[in-house]
Amino acid sequence: RPGTPYDNAPIERWWNEFKLRWMDRHPMPKTKLELIALVEAGVDYFNKQNPSSQRNGLTPDEYWNEAI
Numbered sequence: 001r002p003g004t005p006y007d008n009a010p011i012e013r014w015w016n017e018f019k020l021r022w023m024d025r026h027p028m029p030k031t032k033l034e035l036i037a038l039v040e041a042g043v044d045y046f047n048k049q050n051p052s053s054q055r056n057g058l059t060p061d062e063y064w065n066e067a068i
Contacts, residue, residue, distance in 0.1 A: 018042055 022042040031037040047060050055063040 014046070020045060022046070 021066060022045065023038070026038055029038050051057050051059050058066070
């Protein structure tokens with residue numbers, strides 16, 4: 001909805017974390033395949049291996065599985 005920036009807050013935060021904590025810490029990919037592999041590894045890391053105190057030390061996958 002126009003004029004409601006809070007709708008985008010979760011994904012904006014995710015992109016910020018992804019860029020600052022993942023992309024900036026790895027060398028710049030030289031090919032499209034390297035970029036795809038780097039992004040896929042980053043998404044896997046943030047969804048399956050990144051525990052957070054906001055989720056009681058759980059990864060997003062673990063937190064989601066407890067919620068359902």
